[in-house]
Amino acid sequence: MKIEANKRSSTLEIENLSVAFGQGSKSAVVVDNISLKIGKGEIVGLIGESGSGKTVASLAVLGMLPRGAKVVQGSIKLTNDPLLERTDDYRRSIRGDRIALIPQDALRSLNPTGKVGYQVGEPLNLHRSASWAFARSKAIELLRSVNLSDPELRSEEYPHQFSGGMQQRAMIAMGLSTEPELLIADEPTTALDVTVQAQVLDLLRAVRDQHDTSILFITHDLGVVANLCDRVYVMYSGAIVEEGPVDQIFSNPSHPYTQGLLDATPRIHGAMTGLTPIPGQIPLPNKRPVGCRFSDRCLFALPQCASTPKPITVGDNHISYCLRVKELGGSS
Amino acid sequence: MQGKDEMNFLSKFNWIRHGLLTIGIMIVGTVIVAALTAPIISPYSPYDLDVTMMLQAPSADHWLGTDELGRDVLSRTIFASQISIQVALVAVSVGVIGGTIIGVLAAYFGGVTDLILMRLMELLFSFPAILLAIVLMASLGTSILNAMIAIGIIFIPGFARLARATTVEAMQQQYIEAARSVGMSHSRILIIEIMPNVITPLLVEAAVAFAYAVLLESALSFLGLGAQPPEPSWGNMLNTGRGFMAQAPWLSIMPGMALFFCVLGFNLLGDGLRDMLDPHLRD
Amino acid sequence: MLRLIFTRLALFVPTLLAASIILFIAINVVPGSAARSALGVDATPQAIMRFEALNGLDRPLIVQYSDWFIKAMQGDFGKSFQNRVAVGPEILKRLPVTLELALLAFLIANVIALPLGAIAAFRHRKILDVIITTFATILGAVPNFWLATLFVLLFALIWPILPAGGFTPFLSDPKANLIQMILPALSLGLVSSSLLLRIMRTTMLEVLNSAYIKTAHAKGASERVVLTRHALRNALIPFFTVGAVEFGFLFGGVVVIEDIFRLPGIGSLVLVGIINRDYPVLLGSALVITIVVLAANMIVDTIAMILDPRQIHAGER
Numbered sequence: 001m002k003i004e005a006n007k008r009s010s011t012l013e014i015e016n017l018s019v020a021f022g023q024g025s026k027s028a029v030v031v032d033n034i035s036l037k038i039g040k041g042e043i044v045g046l047i048g049e050s051g052s053g054k055t056v057a058s059l060a061v062l063g064m065l066p067r068g069a070k071v072v073q074g075s076i077k078l079t080n081d082p083l084l085e086r087t088d089d090y091r092r093s094i095r096g097d098r099i100a101l102i103p104q105d106a107l108r109s110l111n112p113t114g115k116v117g118y119q120v121g122e123p124l125n126l127h128r129s130a131s132w133a134f135a136r137s138k139a140i141e142l143l144r145s146v147n148l149s150d151p152e153l154r155s156e157e158y159p160h161q162f163s164g165g166m167q168q169r170a171m172i173a174m175g176l177s178t179e180p181e182l183l184i185a186d187e188p189t190t191a192l193d194v195t196v197q198a199q200v201l202d203l204l205r206a207v208r209d210q211h212d213t214s215i216l217f218i219t220h221d222l223g224v225v226a227n228l229c230d231r232v233y234v235m236y237s238g239a240i241v242e243e244g245p246v247d248q249i250f251s252n253p254s255h256p257y258t259q260g261l262l263d264a265t266p267r268i269h270g271a272m273t274g275l276t277p278i279p280g281q282i283p284l285p286n287k288r289p290v291g292c293r294f295s296d297r298c299l300f301a302l303p304q305c306a307s308t309p310k311p312i313t314v315g316d317n318h319i320s321y322c323l324r325v326k327e328l329g330g331s332s
Numbered sequence: 333m334q335g336k337d338e339m340n341f342l343s344k345f346n347w348i349r350h351g352l353l354t355i356g357i358m359i360v361g362t363v364i365v366a367a368l369t370a371p372i373i374s375p376y377s378p379y380d381l382d383v384t385m386m387l388q389a390p391s392a393d394h395w396l397g398t399d400e401l402g403r404d405v406l407s408r409t410i411f412a413s414q415i416s417i418q419v420a421l422v423a424v425s426v427g428v429i430g431g432t433i434i435g436v437l438a439a440y441f442g443g444v445t446d447l448i449l450m451r452l453m454e455l456l457f458s459f460p461a462i463l464l465a466i467v468l469m470a471s472l473g474t475s476i477l478n479a480m481i482a483i484g485i486i487f488i489p490g491f492a493r494l495a496r497a498t499t500v501e502a503m504q505q506q507y508i509e510a511a512r513s514v515g516m517s518h519s520r521i522l523i524i525e526i527m528p529n530v531i532t533p534l535l536v537e538a539a540v541a542f543a544y545a546v547l548l549e550s551a552l553s554f555l556g557l558g559a560q561p562p563e564p565s566w567g568n569m570l571n572t573g574r575g576f577m578a579q580a581p582w583l584s585i586m587p588g589m590a591l592f593f594c595v596l597g598f599n600l601l602g603d604g605l606r607d608m609l610d611p612h613l614r615d
Numbered sequence: 616m617l618r619l620i621f622t623r624l625a626l627f628v629p630t631l632l633a634a635s636i637i638l639f640i641a642i643n644v645v646p647g648s649a650a651r652s653a654l655g656v657d658a659t660p661q662a663i664m665r666f667e668a669l670n671g672l673d674r675p676l677i678v679q680y681s682d683w684f685i686k687a688m689q690g691d692f693g694k695s696f697q698n699r700v701a702v703g704p705e706i707l708k709r710l711p712v713t714l715e716l717a718l719l720a721f722l723i724a725n726v727i728a729l730p731l732g733a734i735a736a737f738r739h740r741k742i743l744d745v746i747i748t749t750f751a752t753i754l755g756a757v758p759n760f761w762l763a764t765l766f767v768l769l770f771a772l773i774w775p776i777l778p779a780g781g782f783t784p785f786l787s788d789p790k791a792n793l794i795q796m797i798l799p800a801l802s803l804g805l806v807s808s809s810l811l812l813r814i815m816r817t818t819m820l821e822v823l824n825s826a827y828i829k830t831a832h833a834k835g836a837s838e839r840v841v842l843t844r845h846a847l848r849n850a851l852i853p854f855f856t857v858g859a860v861e862f863g864f865l866f867g868g869v870v871v872i873e874d875i876f877r878l879p880g881i882g883s884l885v886l887v888g889i890i891n892r893d894y895p896v897l898l899g900s901a902l903v904i905t906i907v908v909l910a911a912n913m914i915v916d917t918i919a920m921i922l923d924p925r926q927i928h929a930g931e932r
Contacts, residue, residue, distance in 0.1 A: 462871070
């Protein structure tokens with residue numbers, strides 16, 4: 001029963017989304033036909049290197065695509081609400097309200113001339129017609145909920161007076177202020193050191209546990225994904241190459257790129273077999289190989305790889321887009 | 333939606349950008365050609381009086397009319413470009429040479445030298461330029477030559493600051509370390525390694541300074557402190573024109589128009605050069 | 616932060632000192648020029664000597680300078696070479712006129728520059744931006760004295776709706792005063808506005824590209840909110856700092872504008888000083904103008920510092 005309800009009303013449902021920059025002959029498809037689902041209370045990771053299109057995809061969800069970028073096909077639904085069919089004003093009204101962004105660089109993402117309390121409470125002022133006094137008091141509660149000590153004092157301070165970890169937690173508090181259905185966290189832990197990272201991840205988990213908030217966690221850091229996420233989508237050069245529950249992805253990586261990422265990740269536990277970076281570079285959007293876009297860097301590429309990749313089920317909810325996955329026997 | 337343009341497809345705008353540069357080059361070119369060929373292209377001599385023809389409105393004989401002594405305004409306007417160009421040339425040269433020396437020395441030797449020199453430059457910079465020029469000319473004397481010197485002195489701080497910045501940047505490059513370690517003398521390093529990198533941004537600033545020099549010279553002659561009549565300068569032509577505004581408004585309009593276009597041309601040139609040579613300075 | 620402000624104030628005095636030295640050196644670049652200029656080319660050596668003795672010009676320069684500066688700081692700017700009238704009171708009488716002109720011009724310049732610069736940045740690379748930037752470029756090339764002349768031609772002669780000059784003190788007739796100030800302030804302010812506009816546009820563009828503006832958008836703030844609540848204050852800080860340079864240009868223009876509109880301010884006093892080679896007059900009025908410019912710079916710098924919370928705590932950490 002519960003599974004069916006989740007299936008029907010996933011918080012975020014992206015179908016066949018493609019985003020292109022530019023027009024005509026100069027256009028480049030940066031997000032290529034991706035489909036993605038996040039259920040209520042799920043933490044879903046979107047892994048990819050820079051240039052994979054993961055950030056652009058998140059901007060498409062937010063409705064914040066930069067000038068020159070356009071959705072060329074597909075649909076984005078927020079709890080059955082077809083966002084792409086809505087007006088700009090509507091999308092702005094839900095931005096910061098039903099969908100909240102936790103951006104990467106917390107220090108630079110905070111207005112240096114504004115008190116933290118005001119910034120944290122601002123979404124309430126923008127979307128719930130809250131007075132500034134009310135927004136401020138709510139902000140203090142929020143800062144307390146993200147484990148900032150002396151929240152009354154903190155809310156009157158300015159961003160440069162906060163440490164890196166405190167800033168990131170303030171950003172999370174800001175995102176939570178309107179109790180959004182979906183949190184998009186864009187590399188929130190990249191600039192933090194390990195202990196602070198762990199605190200932030202715990203915080204996100206607590207948010208999900210207490211509010212049933214869905215989280216789209218965008219990162220290139222596999223360790224963090226393993227720690228936090230329920231399910232994972234692996235993105236390469238604009239397309240999804242593998243998707244599945246996190247334990248399966250890690251125990252049974254089913255795409256050469258995923259395997260490559262794992263090999264290139266330093267790990268403390270387990271045998272340190274040496275880091276093997278993936279040879280080559282992510283291709284530019286208009287210089288991709290035909291068919292499987294990883295084929296020009298893939299050790300297992302064959303001529304058939306020039307055909308359009310198709311989803312192949314390799315486990316429970318675990319899908320790979322490598323047509324050789326079965327014969328390569330999953331993890332190598 | 334505000335945001336970074338991943339690929340800029342407003343090529344129309346880029347064309348306009350370079351269009352401005354082209355216009356600037358055209359205008360400056362016209363002014364320089366006019367200055368160089370003034371005796372050839374002017375219909376009359378700028379000094380030819382004809383009291384019977386004074387204060388005539390623009391006509392077929394005198395395209396821009398005549399002034400209070402019957403002289404042809406068009407010819408005088410053309411010849412005035414010579415003065416503007418000369419003054420600007422000398423002034424900017426003085427400024428560039430003096431400023432570069434000071435700036436490069438300050439950057440190269442650093443420490444106290446740098447501190448003192450730059451504080452001095454900063455102070456000079458905050459003076460209203462005309463004021464300093466006037467005070468200088470009180471002592472030097474109020475002639476065109478002194479105007480050139482005074483304006484040149486005013487330009488020194490600006491160029492010094494620029495030269496210092498580019499020198500500091502150049503010095504942080506590896507090849508200076510390499511040259512030092514091989515035992516190159518200070519002066520060789522300065523001339524061979526540092527100077528070439530300093531020249532380019534200096535050129536851009538020089539173009540803008542040119543415009544300002546023309547403006548300053550005109551302001552000074554307008555006040556009666558630069559070129560003296562009968563020498564034609566746009567500034568002093570506008571000044572005499574003041575007295576005849578009711579009877580002969582063209583005297584107040586035409587030379588000013590020439591002045592405006594000259595300044596505009598150099599400004600466009602400077603802006604255009606900056607956009608081309610130093611793209612990271614663009615927005 | 617108070618400490619920072621005090622430091623600024625404390626720096627004012629040595630800066631003023633240095634500026635006065637520069638002016639003094641500038642006017643004495645050619646030694647002996649004072650007497651020769653005042654008396655003319657045919658002056659006999661005896662007349663020159665007498666003149667110099669009378670005016671203390673035969674003393675060593677350093678003595679002359681310190682004497683002049685110390686007295687000036689007490690308000691005694693010496694006596695005019697021309698008519699032996701005390702310069703100080705004349706300067707004092709004329710100061711309000713210049714201040715009023717500069718203030719009005721500054722106001723006009725900012726009223727134009729701030730909104731247009733912000734809009735141009737907001738509509739970066741779109742038609743509106745191109746129009747505004749082109750307009751600013753063209754305006755910036757207009758010589759302010761030519762603009763003033765054109766204004767007089769247009770609004771005082773052809774359509775006589777505004778006066779061509781003259782000055783009534785504000786306190787005796789505010790309306791007449793302001794009407795007389797319209798053309799002068801416009802001539803000065805319009806040309807200044809072009810530089811300020813471009814500075815505002817640049818600083819605003821930098822701000823708009825910042826991560827925190829992206830955050831504001833991500834919170835669903837409207838363009839108006841982003842601009843007024845987030846972008847403006849952050850853009851004003853560098854604007855003030857960089858824009859302070861405009862004061863020098865503005866006050867330079869005062870000399871010419873006061874001459875054209877026959878305003879009895881310090882600018883025209885400078886002119887009187889140079890035309891008559893009246894050194895005490897020239898030196899005194901130049902010094903006062905410099906003081907005003909330096910003070911204005913300092914005030915604006917301080918405002919920028921106060922607006923910036925990062926500065927407020929800089930002294931404390």
